[in-house]
Amino acid sequence: MGEIKSALEKALERTKNISAARASAAGSIIQNEGRKSVFRFIENDGSTREDLESLLDKYSDSDKEQLVTGMVKVLNANLVMPSSRDYSQERTDRIRDALMLCSKEQAPYIQELFGQLTGFFSQYSTNKDMLKENIREQLAPQIEERQRKISEKLGMDVDISVENDPDFKKALSQAQNQLDEKYSSILMQVKSEIENRILSH
Numbered sequence: 001m002g003e004i005k006s007a008l009e010k011a012l013e014r015t016k017n018i019s020a021a022r023a024s025a026a027g028s029i030i031q032n033e034g035r036k037s038v039f040r041f042i043e044n045d046g047s048t049r050e051d052l053e054s055l056l057d058k059y060s061d062s063d064k065e066q067l068v069t070g071m072v073k074v075l076n077a078n079l080v081m082p083s084s085r086d087y088s089q090e091r092t093d094r095i096r097d098a099l100m101l102c103s104k105e106q107a108p109y110i111q112e113l114f115g116q117l118t119g120f121f122s123q124y125s126t127n128k129d130m131l132k133e134n135i136r137e138q139l140a141p142q143i144e145e146r147q148r149k150i151s152e153k154l155g156m157d158v159d160i161s162v163e164n165d166p167d168f169k170k171a172l173s174q175a176q177n178q179l180d181e182k183y184s185s186i187l188m189q190v191k192s193e194i195e196n197r198i199l200s201h
Contacts, residue, residue: 030063034070042078042094052101065199068102072198075099076191081184082121083128092117103198110194117190124183131179135171136162143168 037055040047059067075095080087096114100107140162147160162168 030059030066031070031073034067035074038071038074038098039078041098042075042091044090044094049097049101052098056101069199071098071102072195075102076194079187079191079194081180081187082125083180092121099194099198106197109197113190113194120183120186124179127179128176131175132172135168135175139165139168139171 033055037047037052039045041049041052056064056067075098078086079092079095092114096110099110103110143160143162143165150160151157
């Protein structure tokens with residue numbers, strides 16, 4: 001009898017594992033649907049706000065969680081600093097709109113957060129411009145001195161552009177990398193907060 005029970009338990013366990021694997025596969029398919037749909041939306045590739053709303057309404061609560069998980073992952077991945085070639089204000093606005101659809105409960109928070117992000121991105125751009133100007137001012141005297149010496153040596157006027165000077169390029173690159181690291185780190189914290197707020201509810 002013990003052997004029969006053991007065989008039955010093993011069969012039931014295998015069935016449970018098959019069910020879990022099917023559920024996991026179904027969850028992955030739904031997440032992928034969320035990823036693709038929201039990516040088309042932020043790319044403005046024929047997908048509308050109404051399309052996303054219809055998609056979210058299509059699923060039951062448990063499946064909707066999978067859908068929203070896929071959507072939030074893509075939205076967060078595409079929320080980038082203004083220095084990125086993928087950045088645009090329109091794209092950022094569409095990311096905000098999609099996140100607000102993902103969790104209507106968190107929509108006021110998302111709206112406020114993106115208002116703050118606009119100021120954050122503006123501050124970044126201002127600091128980046130100031131950084132360039134500060135380095136130019138710091139290095140201008142030594143570049144002018146180098147220009148004077150070369151002019152004397154050649155017996156003719158030589159014009160060296162500050163922005164083409166190797167020392168300027170190196171100093172600017174280092175300073176911009178530090179600035180990018182600082183702001184990108186803050187943006188990563190914001191993304192983590194978005195994920196926690198939406199996916200934990």
